[in-house]
Amino acid sequence: MILDGKCPKGPIQTSWDRHRFDLKLVNPANKRKYKVLVVGTGLAGGAAAASLGELGYNVEAFCYQDSARRAHSIAAQGGINAAKNYPNDGDSIYRLFYDTIKGGDFRAREADVWRLAQVSNNIIDQCVAQGVPFARDYAGYLDNRSFGGAQVSRTFYARGQTGQQLLLGAYSALSRQVKAGTVKLFARTEMLDLVVVDGEAKGITVRDLITGEIRTHVGDAVVLATGGYVNVFYLSTNAMGCSVTANWRAHKKGAFFANPCYTQIHPTCIPQSGDHQSKLTLMSESLRNDGRCWAPKKKGDNRHPNDIPEEERDYYLERKYPSFGNLAPRDIASRAAKEQCDDGRGVGPGGRGVNLDFSAAIKRVGEHTIRERYGNLFEMYEKITDENAYKQPMRMYPAPHYSMGGLWVDYNCESNVPGLFVLGEANFSVHGANRLGASALMQGLADGYFVIPYTIANYLAKTKPGTVSADHPECKKSVEDVKAYNNRLLNINGKKTVSEFHRELGKIMWENVGMARSEESLKDAIKRIPVLREEFWQNVKVTGKGEELNQQLENAGRVADFLEFGELMAKDALHRNESCGGHFRVEHQMPDGEAKRDDENYCYVGAWEFKGVDKEPELHKEPLTFENVHLAVRSYK
């Protein structure tokens, strides 16, 4: 099937404005008759639930944490992009649009990216009005910093906690709607199934994580804002509870999964210290504003970094990409770091690390200024590594961080299942094959505040409200299916723990479907994952009961889904016989080691249809056309 993204035709500059006019509306008195279920309360979900509540819809919002304020958007450190051009350095909506398309290695839809760049300015205004304490200069104007993949300073920030402050802004708007009675909040509640009635999304089946109760919530539309899937690698910068479960269960009910192989490996994370490790910690990309990446020129040089003289250091990003230098995009910076380590010039335990050095910046602007800019990050680094980065370079290594792939959606953020909308990291729409820094926050809030309030009305206006009730046979079946699935997990009573399986899967994924992928490694993964999955269903041990607070059961369900999803990810990576952005196939590289795209054969979105576990998924394509940006080899030199 050839998929249609339903993008507006005509000049891109006015595409969103024209589209908004063409969308149907729901009259104010009718809005309260519709119920919308929003799953996830991060930037996308929180903003969506609050905005839809404000409009007068009946909203039910769900999150697995004990509070909507804890979604993992909170961990974003560096900032949020907007095309305000406050610094007068040449930014514009067009430039943000262009940078994002190019940064994504020409694998995103033009119209979606244009809209994102256009509404980016509204987001900043909205957040300021909510009381988000963005950094300001002494005159009281908003301050900006630079981020990777751009030559203008367009990133707004709140110290090293921008994600936290933006999420608390959305959370405050959400709290206001809870008080107003338009939003009902269900915390500690995890979505385990999508209810589809006559081909349309009409409900979700959830587990109450405190009591273990399995029940269905019905609504007139379902919005998934359930984040990304890089915990498939076991070790990642995601929170422990982040999973593919909501997306995967929706996928199993018919939603197409687009570009699962596009994963972002972030260049600056604290290297792993041992096998006991449960997660990896990111150090903001903003550090590359002042930190310089280097590795020793000599192989196996294990002198203390401060003892290695200047002329024996290789500032490899500055050398390879003189015009962008240390602010090269993430995929490129990650591969460059891996290259140094593979070459035997890595630092720290096992040689898996490179230096991020602030000594030049400290000499230039003083330790005080560096402390003001990144104090909390240096503090966090010291807590984890016991090293003082004001006195010696940080050690960094790439780690799984973000997923550009996700459920397939059209221009309205609606999946191929009518009534199922997908926002933020959970969809695939704007970042192509690589996301630029400070663009995730932008997308989450754009989708939640400024896209879904318009586009969902177009669907609801064509829908009769309240047609499905909780005693509908599909709801009952869904509850029974989920109960049976959980009981199966609880009754295996094998010998290995859930974490052991997750760790093993993560190892397969990281080694075979990680930063460098080859036909051989991918075929190996596709062979080994089903074997591990089979073993999981024979030999996993999940303690406790279903009708109680049971963290092992929660985790078992998530890992079971990763064991299915990982295989699709590898298959997608194998089928995409080119390199682009974060998807690097070693067979396809330029003589200098850069990613080599194949626009003739792969300039499309690959969306997979689920056909059953252990069955071949079916690939559907959405061709990508570029009318406003010239398809070119991406260069940051």
Next chain:
Amino acid sequence: MNLTLHVWRQSGPKAPGKLEQYEAKNVSPDQSFLEMLDEVNEHLIKEGKDPIAFDHDCREGICGMCSQVINGVPHGGQERTTVCQLHMRRFNDGDTIYIEPWRALAFPIQKDLIVDRNALEKIMQAGGYTSCHTGGVADGNAILVPKQDADYAMDAAECIGCGACVAACPNGSAMLYTSAKVAQLAALPQGQAEAAERVCAMTEAMQEAGFGNCSNHYECMAACPKGINVKFIAKLNREYQKALFK
């Protein structure tokens, strides 16, 4: 290193709880406290026992989910550190460690180390926001905010809502938590219009939710993983007084 743990076990909100003893063996100093507990749990699961339930999520000190009292101190006593960022190099071989949940009237225990912090939500819902609708707001630079005010607001806004302040307070007071939001919004022009209503509503919600009052122990500030200053409690009181005269 090897450690002896005494962990609070309680199967449900109504069930009686008690401290149970576990051994943590071959703990690496580079492990985080939660990773040490992960390993204890792996052993418990293999023995067919119920693992210790505890809240955690981001494991990088920002989500505010983790909540353990370690040797009598919420988050374990390292300055400006959540449990998930506490590393085992802070402990010595042979140490005995007591691990308990947040203890406060307003935080009923759900299971083992997990408590219900919904009372904090009620305070936020009472007024922890500016009443602006999505869209139709002024340009971000239309209303200037001097750097000092923005910095002051940010100092307060860093609160992660973990509730350690409540757990540390002999009165089980949520004054630090409440004051952080009141002070943030009171410092910004955007929060001015509703300042009086906000402080009254949030204070009332705080009292209704079963939190005690502040009697200047300052334990909250010592336990706060973000170092939120008690000066914001003074600000809360001042804002409250101002509101009474409105």
